[in-house]
Amino acid sequence: AEIPVEFGIGYEGKISKHFSINLQAGLMTNPNSTIIIDVLEVLGTDQQITLMINDAFKFGTVGKLGLHYNFNRNYVGAFCQVIALHGGDTPTDLIESYFGEDISMYPVKRNRTSTNEVYLTLKSTLYQAGVLYGRRFPLKDKRFEIDTEFGVSANIGSKSTLTSENRSLEALSVEVDDELKYYYSHYAFVPSLTVALAYKFSIKK
Numbered sequence: 001a002e003i004p005v006e007f008g009i010g011y012e013g014k015i016s017k018h019f020s021i022n023l024q025a026g027l028m029t030n031p032n033s034t035i036i037i038d039v040l041e042v043l044g045t046d047q048q049i050t051l052m053i054n055d056a057f058k059f060g061t062v063g064k065l066g067l068h069y070n071f072n073r074n075y076v077g078a079f080c081q082v083i084a085l086h087g088g089d090t091p092t093d094l095i096e097s098y099f100g101e102d103i104s105m106y107p108v109k110r111n112r113t114s115t116n117e118v119y120l121t122l123k124s125t126l127y128q129a130g131v132l133y134g135r136r137f138p139l140k141d142k143r144f145e146i147d148t149e150f151g152v153s154a155n156i157g158s159k160s161t162l163t164s165e166n167r168s169l170e171a172l173s174v175e176v177d178d179e180l181k182y183y184y185s186h187y188a189f190v191p192s193l194t195v196a197l198a199y200k201f202s203i204k205k
Contacts, residue, residue: 002024003032005083008025009024020068020075021067022065024062026062026064033060039189039190048094048098049179052098055089056087059085060083068134073136076132078131080129081128082125087123091118091119092118095162103167103172109167122160126188128156129154130153131152135148142203143199147195147196148194151192151194152190155184160173
């Protein structure tokens with residue numbers, strides 16, 4: 001459990017006496033997603049922006065790659081992380097109000113109707129880079145241990161798309177992407193606390 005980022009599974013393999021590589025994959029769900037929104041608000045993100053991305057943050061997938069330096073039962077490391085936020089419905093009137101747009105003025109897709117839509121779909125992919133400190137706590141059974149980590153990551157890039165079931169919003173999507181890039185790069189600093197139950201495939205004799 002990496003709070004407030006993911007619940008997942010990982011694998012760590014040694015590449016030398018002190019260095020190891022860590023791979024993780026997981027899912028972002030409540031309450032993690034809610035905590036990240038709260039962090040963005042505390043750091044100064046415009047409230048309209050947090051309302052805009054709130055539904056997109058309800059569910060996501062996370063991938064993480066890290067390099068650790070191990071000493072005694074401790075380790076420090078650096079990592080990169082990809083957080084893909086999968087959909088969710090964003091109120092159309094919120095997008096129109098913030099960007100000064102009228103969605104009904106955008107062209108209707110082929111074989112679609114010109115029905116006014118209450119919601120649009122906003123997706124974001126965040127690219128984070130960070131550092132961490134961890135400590136290992138061996139259990140009675142030597143094949144198991146509890147690993148705890150504290151880390152912090154900063155946003156180094158993002159890609160957001162805004163889509164509609166009935167209308168072509170490519171131009172508006174670019175504008176939304178540019179705006180969210182600014183907020184993610186300035187305010188997406190995510191502290192994290194990780195607790196993991198680890199199983200060792202091999203142990204020292």
